[in-house]
Amino acid sequence: MPPFPTSSVQAARTALAERLRELRLDAGITGKQLAERCGWSVAKSSRIENARTAPADADIRAWCSACGADVHAEDLIAVNRQAGSMYTQWRRLQRTGMKHLQEASTPRYERTKLFRVYASHVVPGFLQTTGYASALMGTIAGFRGTPDDVSEAVEARMRRSRVVHEGDHRFATLIEENTLLHRIGDAEVMSAQLGSLLASMALPSVSLGIIPAVAPREEVMWPVEQFMVFDDERVHVELLAARVTVTAPGEVDIYLRAFAKLTELAVYGAEARRLIVNAIESLR
Template sequence: MPGSPTTSVQEARAALAERLRALRLDAGITGKQLAAACGWSAAKSSRIAAGRTSPSDDDIRAWCRACGAEDLTADLIAARRQADSMYVEWRRLQRTGMRRLQEASRPLYERTRSFRVYASGVIPGYLQTPGYARALMGTIARFRGTPDDVDDAVKARIRRSQAVLHGNHRFATLIEENVLHHRVGDTEVMAGQLGHLLASMALPSMSIGIVPSAAAREQVMWPVEQFTAFDDDRVHVELLAAKVTVTAPGELEVYHRAFARLARLAVHGAHARALIVRAIDALA
């Protein structure tokens, strides 16, 4: 995909840095004078002004105080927090385990009416069986060294899934064929998961397409990172180290366009079921 999923984060941080730099210029002081007033090195103020270092709340308070613009402190702190919330490391999101993360996302899932989900690594959460979710979350907890609350996290994920699958929501789901062959859990767990995927295709709110491994991608679209589009105003991108929230209109359009192109590669109905059945047969 052209560009990086962190572009909007970088733009937000650059915009904050520019506002801080403008405050200093309006105050008529140099970077060295500002650093001295804040008790910093000149290098620190320079890094903040250039957007290379994200300032803390206290840094912003000191900057505004040095520039005689304390009335803007709250607004600038809010802008910093918004920029930081766009890119959040999984270890921070899951520092107390995974249950709270599942529960915290439920309101977003419940108010979303249209989901567009592209799965290139694992089965999407709302289609996971308890066994698959438990095996996956256990692997994640061990890899990231987070507290092991897997059983509670699985229950929270299943509750969230049941709430949205039986509500007024529609799901357009695209799954790369290789995901069907990624072993998560033992053979019984994978067979159950793939069987559940087949059964879910009958839900009136659900459209499930499988992108064949042999699809001719030239001139269309290559595999990209797993992402979920919530209505038309938010996309969550799942990176190895962090979750990225995309809200900038230009970047949203890129993900929506990518989804449309990936949908052109996908097969549905009987052809999709045949690929899932083939994956089940391969477990034997």
């Protein structure tokens, strides 16, 4: 199982904290002296230096100035911002609604050649029907209290999903069988979504595997959080409160290995179609 997906964030913040500590040591000053020069408490210096508190841009500038190392401030601020962007609350991503989030991710979808997608609870966005996406986004907007731009966001998602049919893209997709049974929208919406999944199996760009609920997992892989790998270089992990972006090669590799293990559990072709058809019949 991948480590808790914020580990890459903490690793980046720890590296920054260590660099700030090095600047203080190179300046030959104590934590107390640094705090006095910055005009804050010794406890704050300690929290920053031990990566317990993420510094603000102004904190980094003050720290570098206190150490006579202003030349390093902007680079360290950039590092700090990058670490912060790895873990982004949905509340921030969707503060103006969901349409912008769909549009902002479109260039990445267009650039990516190989997608590896593991869906543990909802159908992946690029395979969603309009009805399913509308029901799902409506529930999300209500739960998170974000602006209701569901119609516009669904249209943007449908436009983004054209990459499935256009260009040189490949989508290696794994879906847990339970996802087929999670009722998003009414029976008609779910039936249409499941029928669309059946149709997607004929697309040359899509490889669709279904992981049976009864698949033995004790020696292979257990269900994990929903994630998408972009060209073996970047992973987006979906948590309830936030989206985590993983770019550290070692951690990307963990998700690739997890995907490979999950692939061993999946069924394809006629067996996968049978599971989808069973899910459709359960709606009647």
